[in-house]
Amino acid sequence: MSRQPHHPTREQIELPMVLDCLSDPIRLAIVYILARRDLAAAELRCGDFNALSGKSNLAYHFARLRESGLMQTRIVGTARLMKLRREDLDARFPGLLDAVIAAAARDAERLRLVDSELAAAI
């Protein structure tokens, strides 16, 4: 079995860190896309987010999202499969993720969440 990256436990997820994580437009876009995909319980790969930013910049944002407890990363072979930790987040902070996603959806154009390449990924 391959080595899996560290994730905080549900109880270790901290509100200020989650809010700080979501305050960055690129990380917010990643969470927004993962949240839409989450309905189908699907995992996404790093490459699915290439429209958002450069590869190394994205790697940084993925790490921040994992360390804050927003995202779960699973390594399978050479691929990193990512999904939102919706159950953990909803348990820790009921309604928060939904409210942020709804707010992001309202401002989708302003936040450039509706870029054509991005829309294709969603």
Added chain:
Amino acid sequence: MSRQPHHPTREQIELPMVLDCLSDPIRLAIVYILARRDLAAAELRCGDFNALSGKSNLAYHFARLRESGLMQTRIVGTARLMKLRREDLDARFPGLLDAVIAAAARDAERLRLVDSELAAAI
């Protein structure tokens, strides 16, 4: 009439800026206290938050909260009266402020929102 500080209009309130503002524990504590007081539509003065931090540090946080659209500041004589822009925030991002306040309340001890001096202010 005294000169009033600048506030963004409702439409100018941006989600990333609001989330960034709330990600700081001191600013989150200020918003938490204002939200509790808001029920009575009361305004608070700078001095009501002295238990949270030093005066100049608080002045910085008050400015950040005003500039992000979270807080309204009204100057009356030598006093600064502050309240939460709940109506504007609820119109821009329905449910977001309530979810953040509820999350903060759940983690009140962890976030040190229940300090005795602070509790007295609330």
